Amino acid sequence: xxxxxxxxxxxxxxxxxxxxxxxxxxxxxxxxxxxxxxxxxxxxxxxxxxxxxxxxxxxxxxxxxxxxxxxxxxxxxxxxxxxxxxxxxxxxxxxxxxxxxxxxxxxxxxxxxxxxxxxxxxxxxxxxxxxxxxxxxxxxxxxxxxxxxxxxxxxxxxxxxxxxxxxxxxxxxxxxxxxxx
Numbered sequence: 001x002x003x004x005x006x007x008x009x010x011x012x013x014x015x016x017x018x019x020x021x022x023x024x025x026x027x028x029x030x031x032x033x034x035x036x037x038x039x040x041x042x043x044x045x046x047x048x049x050x051x052x053x054x055x056x057x058x059x060x061x062x063x064x065x066x067x068x069x070x071x072x073x074x075x076x077x078x079x080x081x082x083x084x085x086x087x088x089x090x091x092x093x094x095x096x097x098x099x100x101x102x103x104x105x106x107x108x109x110x111x112x113x114x115x116x117x118x119x120x121x122x123x124x125x126x127x128x129x130x131x132x133x134x135x136x137x138x139x140x141x142x143x144x145x146x147x148x149x150x151x152x153x154x155x156x157x158x159x160x161x162x163x164x165x166x167x168x169x170x171x172x173x174x175x176x177x178x179x180x181x
Contacts, residue, residue: 011054018083020052038069047077050091055084064106070099137162142172149173 008025015023022044026037038059041051051073053059059082060066070080074090081095082088089095125131137145145158149169159166 011058014054014083015052018052042069042072042076045073045076045078049076049078051078051080053080053082056082056088062106063102063109067099067102067106070102074099137164145169145172 008027012023012025024037024041026035045051056066060069070088070090073080079091080088081091087094087098090099121131135142141162145162148158149155150173155166155169155173158169162169
């Protein structure tokens with residue numbers, strides 16, 4: 001269950017009507033990667049158990065996520081079935097075929113996400129946005145490190161004085177000297 005206006009009652013009744021013996025409930029978004037009840041359910045599965053959901057969208061928010069969850073279920077020797085989407089039944093050859101198609105869709109979805117992310121990153125850089133974590137040091141501190149390094153201070157002394165790693169001092173001084181020559 002994800003949104004505030006929803007309740008578990010309807011889903012619980014549907015699952016109980018279909019003979020589900022153990023029901024795992026969670027009031028978090030399907031997009032949330034930290035779904036403890038889902039992990040607990042998968043860990044508890046034994047060979048030939050059947051995982052039944054009222055609807056697929058109650059289990060996963062993306063094709064990739066759904067494929068990953070169903071794959072974890074089938075790796076345990078268990079089966080997966082959706083009451084609202086009976087074509088998703090890993091106990092049948094048609095269901096397994098649909099799972100294979102789902103795997104292909106998940107792969108395409110992953111590539112689309114990767115492409116969109118790369119395009120967004122390129123657009124941000126083009127607009128002058130700096131990517132990555134903000135620097136812990138000011139420009140003046142960086143210039144001071146380079147000045148002192150060129151003056152003969154060791155990497156270790158500079159790292160201790162500025163509270164950074166030796167590799168950071170080395171990288172800073174290499175970058176600055178490479179561009180200033």
